[in-house]
Amino acid sequence: MIPFGFSLSPSSVTDLDKVDTRRYRELLRLEPGAATCIGCGSCSATCTSSAWTGMSVRKVILGLQRGRDVEVDAMLRGCMLCGKCTMVCPRGINTRNLILAAMRISKEDGK
Amino acid sequence: MTERIPGAFHPFVIPFLAGMLFVLGYCLVGMVRVTLELPREDRRRFLLSLITPRTLWKNIKDIFLNCLIHVNLWKRNKNLGFMHSSIAFGWFMIILLGHIEVALFLPHRIRFFYYPIFFNFFVAEADATIKGSVMMFLMDFFLLIILIGIAMAMVKRIRSRWFGMRRTTRLSLLDSIGLYSLWAIFPLRLLAESFTAHISGGSFLTIPMNWLFHQFLTTEYHILPTWWAYSIALGVFMCVLPFTRYMHIPAEMLLIPMRNAGIRVRHPRKGFAKLEYYSCPGCGVCIDACPMSVKKENLKDCTVYLNRQLRRGNERRIAEISDKCLLCGKCTAVCQVGVEGPELRVAQRERRRYAIDPDYSTVRPEVKGGSKVLYFAGCMTHLTPSVKSALSSVLETAGVEFSTMDPDGGICCGRPLMMAGRKEAADALIEKNRELILGSGCDTLLLSCPICYRVFRDSYDLPGIRVVHHSVYMDELLREGRLKINRGYECYVYHDPCELGRGCGIYDQPRHLLASAGELVEAKKNRAESICCGGSLGSLSLSFEKRRDITLASLRNLTDTEADAVVTACPLCKSTYGRYSDDTPVMDIAEVMQHKILLYENHE
Numbered sequence: 021m022i023p024f025g026f027s028l029s030p031s032s033v034t035d036l037d038k039v040d041t042r043r044y045r046e047l048l049r050l051e052p053g054a055a056t057c058i059g060c061g062s063c064s065a066t067c068t069s070s071a072w073t074g075m076s077v078r079k080v081i082l083g084l085q086r087g088r089d090v091e092v093d094a095m096l097r098g099c100m101l102c103g104k105c106t107m108v109c110p111r112g113i114n115t116r117n118l119i120l121a122a123m124r125i126s127k128e129d130g131k
Numbered sequence: 132m133t134e135r136i137p138g139a140f141h142p143f144v145i146p147f148l149a150g151m152l153f154v155l156g157y158c159l160v161g162m163v164r165v166t167l168e169l170p171r172e173d174r175r176r177f178l179l180s181l182i183t184p185r186t187l188w189k190n191i192k193d194i195f196l197n198c199l200i201h202v203n204l205w206k207r208n209k210n211l212g213f214m215h216s217s218i219a220f221g222w223f224m225i226i227l228l229g230h231i232e233v234a235l236f237l238p239h240r241i242r243f244f245y246y247p248i249f250f251n252f253f254v255a256e257a258d259a260t261i262k263g264s265v266m267m268f269l270m271d272f273f274l275l276i277i278l279i280g281i282a283m284a285m286v287k288r289i290r291s292r293w294f295g296m297r298r299t300t301r302l303s304l305l306d307s308i309g310l311y312s313l314w315a316i317f318p319l320r321l322l323a324e325s326f327t328a329h330i331s332g333g334s335f336l337t338i339p340m341n342w343l344f345h346q347f348l349t350t351e352y353h354i355l356p357t358w359w360a361y362s363i364a365l366g367v368f369m370c371v372l373p374f375t376r377y378m379h380i381p382a383e384m385l386l387i388p389m390r391n392a393g394i395r396v397r398h399p400r401k402g403f404a405k406l407e408y409y410s411c412p413g414c415g416v417c418i419d420a421c422p423m424s425v426k427k428e429n430l431k432d433c434t435v436y437l438n439r440q441l442r443r444g445n446e447r448r449i450a451e452i453s454d455k456c457l458l459c460g461k462c463t464a465v466c467q468v469g470v471e472g473p474e475l476r477v478a479q480r481e482r483r484r485y486a487i488d489p490d491y492s493t494v495r496p497e498v499k500g501g502s503k504v505l506y507f508a509g510c511m512t513h514l515t516p517s518v519k520s521a522l523s524s525v526l527e528t529a530g531v532e533f534s535t536m537d538p539d540g541g542i543c544c545g546r547p548l549m550m551a552g553r554k555e556a557a558d559a560l561i562e563k564n565r566e567l568i569l570g571s572g573c574d575t576l577l578l579s580c581p582i583c584y585r586v587f588r589d590s591y592d593l594p595g596i597r598v599v600h601h602s603v604y605m606d607e608l609l610r611e612g613r614l615k616i617n618r619g620y621e622c623y624v625y626h627d628p629c630e631l632g633r634g635c636g637i638y639d640q641p642r643h644l645l646a647s648a649g650e651l652v653e654a655k656k657n658r659a660e661s662i663c664c665g666g667s668l669g670s671l672s673l674s675f676e677k678r679r680d681i682t683l684a685s686l687r688n689l690t691d692t693e694a695d696a697v698v699t700a701c702p703l704c705k706s707t708y709g710r711y712s713d714d715t716p717v718m719d720i721a722e723v724m725q726h727k728i729l730l731y732e733n734h735e
Contacts, residue, residue: 053674068510068543072494097490100543100560101551102510103668107706112675120551120671126486 039087043125047084050121053113057081063105063115073098077105077115080122096123132236132263135255135330143355144245147362150369151244157373158381161409165385168402173394180392190388198383199223203467207416208295210283217280224273232257232266248365251324251331252358258332271334274324277317284314298424300376300415300435309375312368319361326354376413383468386410396471399478400441407470411438417462417472422663423455425684426677434462434472441475451672453479457681458550458669459629464659473669480552480671489548489556491563496542498567504533505573507564507587509580510543511702518702521725522579522601528728529613533577536567546586547668557590565591577604579721581631581701582668588635600631602700602720606640609647616727617734621649623723624694626685626708627661628701641700641720648727652692662688664699666707682711690715698723 047054057078064076075098083092096119105115166174180186196202199220205212229247233240236257240246246253258264283294291299302310321340324333328341372378386406396404415435423429432452440448453476462472498505506526508519526533542564548557568576568591576593578584579601587598608614623645631637638658645651656662665681686708689697697717699705708717 066514068540069494071540072496073491093487096487098494099489100491100545100556101547101553101668102543103547104510104514106675107511107514107666107703109675114672114674116547116551116668117671117674120485123485123487124483 034086034088036086039085041085041087043087043089043122044084046125047118047122050124051114051118053111054081054118056111056113058111060110062108062110066104066108068102068104069098069100075099077113077118080119084122092122099123132257132259133255134237134240134253136253139240139243139246139253141249141252141358143359143362144249145362146359146366147248147369148245148366150366154369154372154381161373161381162385165402165406168398168405169394170397170402173397173402177389177392177394181388186388186391189391193387193391194384197387197467198380201467207465207467211287211294211296214280214283214287214294217276218284221273221277221280225270225277228266228269228273232270235262235266249358249362251327251333251337255330256332258334263332264334267332267334267337270324271336274317274321275336278321281314281317296415296419298415298418298430300413300418303375303439305371306375306413309368309371309377312364312371313377315364316361316368319357319364323354323357323361326357376411379410379412379468382406382409383412386468390469396474396478399475399482404475404478407475408438408441410468411435411470412468413439414467416465416467420461420465420660422457422459422461422665422681422685423673425680429455432456434466434470434475437472437475438470449479450483452476454672455670457629457663457665457667457673459663459667460633461629461660461663464633477550477552480550481554483552485553489553489559491542491556491559494542494563496537496563496567498536498541498571499534499538501572502532502534503573504531504575504577505536505568505571506533506577506579507536507541507544507568507583509537509541509578509583509702511582511706512579513537513540515702515706515719518579518705518719518721521719521721525605525608525614525721525724525728528732529608531608531613534571534573536571541567544580544583544586545590546582549586549590550669551671561586561591565593568593568596575599575604577601579702579719581628581634582703585630585634600635600637600700602631602641602644603637605721605724606644609644614724614728616648616724616731618647619649619727619730621696622652622692622694623649623696623698624652624654624689624692625657625720626654626664626689626697626699626704627658628699628704629661629663629667631700632661633659641698644720644724645698648723649695652694654689654692656688664701664704664707666703668703678707679711682707686712696723 059078061078064070064078067075069075073095075095080092080095099119101116101119103116109115169177199216201212201215201219204215229250232250233247258267287294321336325337325340325344328337333341389403389406394403396407398404413435417434418424418430421433423432432455437452440452456473456476458473458476460473463469512519543560544564545557545560548560573596575597576587577599578587581600584600625642625645627638642651662685664685665678697708697712697715698720700720702719705717705719
């Protein structure tokens with residue numbers, strides 16, 4: 021094959037029929053507020069840690085719904101639990117509890 | 132004085148003797164176990180403190196004042212104080228006087244340690260001499276004091292409000308057995324001593340009762356049953372004591388020297404933590420104090436119930452109670468024993484295992500230092516920019532040269548992680564911040580957030596750097612004359628933030644600032660008893676809706692003073708109150724100062 025200097029990226033499409041959402045369901049059990057997220061992104065905008073780690077509660081919830089565990093775990097590792105996201109959340113979601121709950125349930129626990 | 136019973140023994144002393152030996156053995160084993168469970172350096176420190184004369188004297192004084200006189204309860208409520216000290220001190224005096232009696236009159240019997248307790252049964256004509264009748268008088272006197280205390284305790288079960296308590300603890304079954312046997316001990320002692328008063332002698336209480344009984348009881352068969360009953364009541368009380376709240380009596384005597392030695396909670400269940408939850412008297416003063424108790428569903432989440440569940444080992448409830456708490460520290464402030472509810476809860480949170488651990492290796496904040504004063508705004512101040520701009524303007528007016536450590540948002544101070552029980556992660560952040568501060572070349576670290584202030588003050592190792600909260604710093608600037616303001620007619624009420632007041636003991640400087648700016652009024656609950664705003668980062672599981680009632684109740688305490696503005700020194704309190712306060716403006720103390728400075732400059 022001739023090296024063109026570029027290649028095709030693998031598809032990033034999420035097939036919702038094949039996604040393993042057990043971890044998300046477990047999260048809903050521990051913090052039901054997660055279901056009320058409207059994805060406004062206030063949490064992402066205020067996040068202390070996002071500048072360095074890309075942490076965003078909105079993306080954590082979205083990532084769990086789509087089964088993107090690796091990305092979610094990388095974000096969760098950056099959280100400093102400062103509570104700014106809780107303060108600004110227009111839905112009043114207890115985001116700190118949500119983050120701690122998500123950190124508690126690893127992929128294996130969700131089974 | 133003669134001995135009535137030859138051999139100085141009667142089978143009725145056996146229940147007492149069994150109970151006494153059991154409780155002594157249990158406490159001794161417990162004492163040794165708790166001491167052995169301490170970490171090595173703590174144990175060394177504790178044992179050294181026991182042979183240091185200064186701490187030894189402090190221990191004796193504290194044990195006397197707290198365990199016998201109950202000074203803290205006297206400060207809370209006179210009736211409550213009298214009830215407890217009459218029973219505790221009265222009982223102590225009866226035991227002490229009993230021993231003095233034996234030592235004075237029958238010194239060869241002092242080695243039978245039931246003898247002083249049942250002295251009146253074993254002797255005859257004890258009041259024949261002046262010395263004897265004085266002793267008898269004192270015994271009757273202290274018995275009367277105890278009986279008044281017991282009567283008050285009975286009234287307290289029905290009308291706890293007379294004792295300054297709205298709610299009291301719900302007793303467990305064993306607690307009830309302990310309580311009723313304790314109540315029974317002293318009336319039974321009175322009966323027993325009255326029945327034998329014509330033989331042993333007595334005083335103003337026992338002799339008239341003896342005369343009264345003899346009007347209708349002509350035989351002597353009732354003497355022994357009452358002494359048996361008295362001994363059984365004592366025995367039952369002592370046998371159930373280790374499993375009831377009355378365990379606080381012996382536990383507190385060890386807790387006080389350990390606390391004076393500076394021992395802290397290091398393990399969630401062992402050593403000092405165990406001693407703390409066994410020292411809880413279960414009085415329930417913390418129930419009324421807890422800010423969460425405005426909602427009935429939270430009543431069983433106070434420290435008194437945490438201690439009970441810790442003793443029972445009910446893991447589900449322990450986790451639930453530990454996660455809910457706001458960690459405001461008010462239960463510790465009102466607790467007569469000083470059980471540290473927040474520390475116990477954080478220790479329980481630290482036990483939890485997580486599948487994912489934080490990793491801050493990519494976090495590389497920078498600092499633009501240069502000035503001697505370094506201002507760290509912190510996360511919460513970034514959410515309330517008015518505080519930051521007000522403080523900056525105040526500092527500029529005073530001519531303070533300062534640089535901001537986190538102008539575009541820095542990293543967290545580590546306190547929220549610490550409160551969540553993730554100590555290792557907190558330490559990682561602390562280390563990052565510490566390097567930044569030490570590298571900036573400052574000599575003063577200025578904080579506008581009490582949450583940050585507490586952790587920078589207590590958990591950071593910053594040699595040569597003064598850590599100061601903005602309320603204290605502005606107060607100094609005002610006293611030095613670097614800030615000029617005129618006193619106005621506005622009326623301010625000051626809210627003590629939990630972390631600044633109870634956490635760091637700063638109450639007066641903010642008040643001095645406000646009193647210089649206008650009229651300062653005090654809320655009903657203030658200083659160490661100020662009510663948490665409900666926004667605390669301490670609680671992990673309380674949801675937004677459930678915090679609402681806490682905030683409203685706390686705000687009502689402040690707005691009831693009809694002040695023109697609610698002033699606080701914490702950005703978190705400010706934004707929490709600001710959400711619900713419609714009529715009264717909520718301001719940070721820096722904003723008040725900025726406003727006053729502007730007025731002064733325009734006036735001049």
